[in-house]
Amino acid sequence: MATPTAAVRYSQTKTEMTDQAKAFPWECPIPATPFWEALTFVEARNFLQSFASDEERAALPIDRDSTAPKDEKLELLSGLLDNKLAAEDAAVAPQTWYDVDFKAWNRLQMGRFTLQQSLGRDVEAEGTLRMMIGREKNKNNLSFQHTLAALLCDQGKYREAEEMEGPVVEWLDGILGRDSPQALGGRRIMARAMWKQGEERREDARKLFEEVMETVEGMGGGQFAVYQEEERELVRKMVKDLEDGRL
8 A cells, every 4th residue: 555655546536535535434545656547446445455454565566657458457456366365264274264354354355346347257246246245244234235236237137226225225324324425326226227127117217316416416515525526427427328328
């Protein structure tokens, strides 16, 4: 991970990104070097969070100045995660890393899923995610169902995606707030899934998009205000893409 004086980026590139916003648990400082700049924030974050210390990250065989093709970088990172999982399991045998440090195991599996998805390995990605849901020790945690619903929507499984995301949105409202990026994202998943089920669901989708936009417009001055502009644009773009048949 970058030192405090090194250039880094967060999910938002705005200069007004506050220290409070940077402290949200889903944020992560990503080194602003050629290797990492080729990756999305989520790809980089979910990989880096699989490694616990600055020393461990600094020891990774990664050329920070590499301009190799993105897929080549993703393959490298995917292999590093697989190697770490094998090494951690071997170090605690006959137990498994899942038994010894579930949170760290969970973070690494999320990194594996993210890279599998980015590499177009949809079957592997869905399998990893369903395995994580099945092995989740805290059954009140619905974060992976949230991710799976988005994946199912991408795969055209719209009814299943809507049904899965419904209880997730209620859960997100309760733990983060209705105006959190995650709860807003959940409603976008549901609205898209409704829209894609056919003309008979379009009005439901439009009403939900209107609700989401009303919430977004009320974000100014709240704890998630830094995300308002992005959320507004995400809603507008999704509606336009759906109307134009691009999504």
